[in-house]
Amino acid sequence: MANPDDIQEYDGEDAPPEADGLRKIIHVDMDAFFASVEQRDNPELRGKPVAVGGSSGRGVVAAASYEARKYGVRSAMPSVTAKRKCPDLIFCKSRFDVYREVSEQIRAIFHHYTPHVEPLSLDEAYLDVTEDRHGLGSATAIAQAIRRQIREVTQLTASAGVSYNKFLAKLASDQNKPDGLCVIRPGEGAAFVQSLPIRRFHGVGPKGAEKMARLGIDTGADLAQKDREWLAANFGSFGDYLYRAARGIDLRPVRANRIRKSIGGERTFSEDISAEDDLRDTLERIIDIVWDRIAAKQAKGRTVTLKLKFNDFQIATRSRSQAQPVADKAQFAATARAILEDELPLPMPIRLMGLTLSNLDRDDREEKPRDDAQLSLL
Numbered sequence: 001m002a003n004p005d006d007i008q009e010y011d012g013e014d015a016p017p018e019a020d021g022l023r024k025i026i027h028v029d030m031d032a033f034f035a036s037v038e039q040r041d042n043p044e045l046r047g048k049p050v051a052v053g054g055s056s057g058r059g060v061v062a063a064a065s066y067e068a069r070k071y072g073v074r075s076a077m078p079s080v081t082a083k084r085k086c087p088d089l090i091f092c093k094s095r096f097d098v099y100r101e102v103s104e105q106i107r108a109i110f111h112h113y114t115p116h117v118e119p120l121s122l123d124e125a126y127l128d129v130t131e132d133r134h135g136l137g138s139a140t141a142i143a144q145a146i147r148r149q150i151r152e153v154t155q156l157t158a159s160a161g162v163s164y165n166k167f168l169a170k171l172a173s174d175q176n177k178p179d180g181l182c183v184i185r186p187g188e189g190a191a192f193v194q195s196l197p198i199r200r201f202h203g204v205g206p207k208g209a210e211k212m213a214r215l216g217i218d219t220g221a222d223l224a225q226k227d228r229e230w231l232a233a234n235f236g237s238f239g240d241y242l243y244r245a246a247r248g249i250d251l252r253p254v255r256a257n258r259i260r261k262s263i264g265g266e267r268t269f270s271e272d273i274s275a276e277d278d279l280r281d282t283l284e285r286i287i288d289i290v291w292d293r294i295a296a297k298q299a300k301g302r303t304v305t306l307k308l309k310f311n312d313f314q315i316a317t318r319s320r321s322q323a324q325p326v327a328d329k330a331q332f333a334a335t336a337r338a339i340l341e342d343e344l345p346l347p348m349p350i351r352l353m354g355l356t357l358s359n360l361d362r363d364d365r366e367e368k369p370r371d372d373a374q375l376s377l378l
Contacts, residue, residue, distance in 0.1 A: 022186055024139035025254065026127040027161045027169035028146060030106070031178035033123035034063035034099055036156050038092045048090055055079050055091035060285045062094055066178060076267050078285065096296050099123075102154055109149050113142050118254045124173075126166055128254035140183050147181065163189065167250035170202065189248030194220035201245055203238070205268040207311065207351045220246050236313065263299055264356025265290045272311045272349035279353070283340055284333075286355045291329045300325035300361045304335040307354035308346070318343060325361060332357065 030036070034052040039045045049068035053061045059079035071086035083089055103122040110117045113136075116128035127146075129139050136142055143160040150158045157179040161172025168184045171193070175182035184192050198217055199209045215234065217223050223246040231239030244250065267286060273279060283306075294301075304326065305319040318339050326332045336355055 022130075022164050023128060023254075024130045025163055025166055025169040026129060026139055026143045026146070027166065027173040028106075028110070028125055028127065028143070028150075029159050029161075029170075029173045029177075030123035030150075031157045031159055032063060032065050032069075033102075033156070034094065035065035035068070035092075037095075037099060037102055039065060040155050041098070042092075045090060045092070049073065049086050049088055050090050050092060051079070051082055052092050052094055053079060054093075054288075055083070059091075060289060062289070076289075094292070096292065100296070102156070105153055106150055106158075109146055109153065112149075113146065116254050116256050118256055126169065126254045140181075143181060147179075165189070165248070165250040166252050166254065167202070167245060168192065168248055171196070171200065174200075190224075190246075193246060193248045194224050196220045198223060201242070203241065205351070206270055207268070207272070208313075211313075238313070262305075262356040262358035262360070263290070263294050263297060263301070264305075264354060264358075265293065266307060266352055266354025268309075268352045269350075272351050274346060274349035276344055279340065279344070279346070279350075280337075282353055283336060283355070286353060287329075287333045287336055290355050290357070291332055294332070294357055295329075299357065301357040301359050302326065303357070303359035304332060304339065305356045305358060306336060306339040306343075307352070307356070308343070308350050309352035310347070311349045311351050313351075316343075319358075321359060326357060 035050045038050055038052060039048075047067065048065075049071060050065040051061045051068055051073060052063040053059055061073060061075055061077045061079060061082050063075050064073040064077075064082070068082070068086055068089055071089075073082045073086050073089060079091065099122050107117065107119065107125070110125060110127055113132050113134065114127050114129050115133075118126040120126070127142075129142050132142055139162045143162050147158050147160055150156060159173050159177045159180045161169040161175065161182050161184070163169040163172055163184040164186050168189050172182035172184050197219055198204055198212050199206075201220070201223075204212070212218070212223075217226070223242060226243075226246075228239065228243045231242050233239075235242060265286060267282065269282075273282065302323075302325055303319050303321040305317055308316045310316070320335050320339055322331075322335070326335070
């Protein structure tokens with residue numbers, strides 16, 4: 001899932017995309033990646049509801065097959081909830097070494113067409129094919145070829161979105177999932193965005209959608225009727241992102257080999273939570289998932305940060321830095337717990353909790369093409 005803070009990074013003002021030069025952007029997103037790998041490698045799992053993650057009381061679903069999603073099972077859902085929704089759910093332990101190996105195969109296919117590849121996670125990436133390696137010229141043809149080669153090499157399916165900016169390409173890749181392709185051509189972006197329910201906008205969660213509904217905003221078209229001042233008054237800095245998104249504007253370039261500033265994850269709740277035991281349990285789940293990401297990167301960092309978004313959309317962050325890099329999960333967890341305990345009791349319920357490790361050592365901040373995947377908690 002997209003990071004709303006990343007989506008809000010824009011350059012320039014309200015110039016149309018043409019002002020920055022039309023780009024040819026592809027967003028490729030593997031279909032139920034972790035679960036699909038498990039089904040590929042174990043024929044007995046095919047056609048059955050599968051969840052990757054722990055099945056214990058504190059386990060969390062890292063990925064769910066499409067068969068499981070029909071029952072409402074989603075990533076970041078507590079395993080006990082997932083099992084309640086789907087009693088026949090089959091849990092598989094994560095095999096990140098296998099997922100990384102497959103991801104490297106997919107990344108090699110991307111680089112066959114362009115050096116401008118911006119990985120978002122093991123299973124998705126942006127590609128700028130404005131000038132492709134083979135002079136094909138058609139982003140749609142390249143997306144079709146990439147999807148075909150991914151299937152041939154990995155026996156997995158991918159969905160792709162093609163457009164003239166990153167925001168629209170990502171929306172398009174989700175339009176015809178699974179195993180789909182959607183193209184949003186120049187001149188079609190604003191109309192496409194305004195036809196969508198507001199919940200499809202990256203960064204707008206269930207609570208955000210509820211607030212917008214109370215304000216009379218149900219679709220992108222409704223949002224486009226609001227001016228920047230009104231959005232800022234009601235949504236703070238997030239209003240600027242909403243203003244641009246409703247018009248299909250996104251001037252961010254595809255950034256290959258980005259410098260990683262932090263490793264982390266966050267979870268948005270379907271219902272606000274305030275009970276201290278619930279907060280502690282939630283933190284434990286996030287610790288487990290974020291440490292898996294840190295371990296997968298073999299990263300080292302000195303600063304642990306806890307992020308809390310309250311039900312009035314205000315955000316608080318609290319950090320603790322160490323003289324030496326965090327050495328193991330126990331130290332990481334102890335630091336995170338101490339930060340939370342210092343904040344209890346909270347002044348109001350929260351709708352989101354996040355945890356990051358930052359101030360990374362230099363070797364861990366260098367993005368390498370074969371080892372820069374990020375696992376999205378959501």
